[in-house]
């Protein structure tokens with residue numbers, strides 16, 4: 586088996602984790618670590634910050650993927666080389682539906698693959714789907730926890746600031762897509778091609794057509810709602826991992 590992975594700079598002997606949590610933002614790795622027992626920093630190279638820890642006895646690796654499909658695909662490929670089997674994105678998204686509030690959680694069972702990475706790995710008609718059983722476990726746990734969560738489809742894209750974004754968001758909103766992010770599709774497509782189980786949990790950090798509050802109080806309150814959502818999605822993922830682990834060796 587290959588040893589030190591060139592980008593994530595992890596190797597087999599550093600962790601036995603079969604489950605990985607994958608935020609985009611490296612700083613989110615540190616906040617996730619607060620939910621784990623005996624968290625241990627494994628290092629950082631570029632956008633890939635790694636921590637391992639345990640939740641109810643299950644070893645979990647946390648690795649940031651950076652922004653977008655290319656670095657996410659690199660993270661998935663290299664995590665696969667060191668034996669990780671189940672990868673759960675702990676991401677954020679912009680809502681595409683009016684009834685989604687800041688801090689609500691979107692459980693994505695599939696994604697519109699509007700990104701270049703997915704297209705590079707497979708034709709555009711290849712479906713970007715999460716693992717159905719793990720996703721069902723997430724939905725079940727969310728219900729048990731009383732988390733404000735919805736499940737459905739999201740759209741992953743490569744652009745944030747093009748002139749067409751508002752129009753594209755409106756079109757995909759009309760098709761019932763719940764939210765927009767930049768990594769879920771690549772995770773699902775590359776994961777499926779490599780025989781991995783994937784899932785994506787997205788915290789709503791931008792409301793659909795929401796007017797941004799101008800006062801400091803609004804801003805502070807919005808930030809607090811987003812952080813609460815992040816805590817919910819982390820706990821939800823960890824509880825689903827535990828429930829999944831009780832169903833047999835993965």
Ligand SMILES: O=P(O)(O)O[C@H]1O[C@H](CO)[C@@H](O)[C@H]1O
Nearest residue numbers: 608609610652676677766767
């Ligand atoms: O919060 P993360 O996980 O980085 O996800 C979202 O935030 C970034 C854009 O601001 C993109 O990576 C998007 O997918």
Ligand SMILES: O=c1cc[nH]c(=O)[nH]1
Nearest residue numbers: 678679765766767791
């Ligand atoms: O609006 C947003 C927020 C996060 N990520 C996106 O892709 N869009």
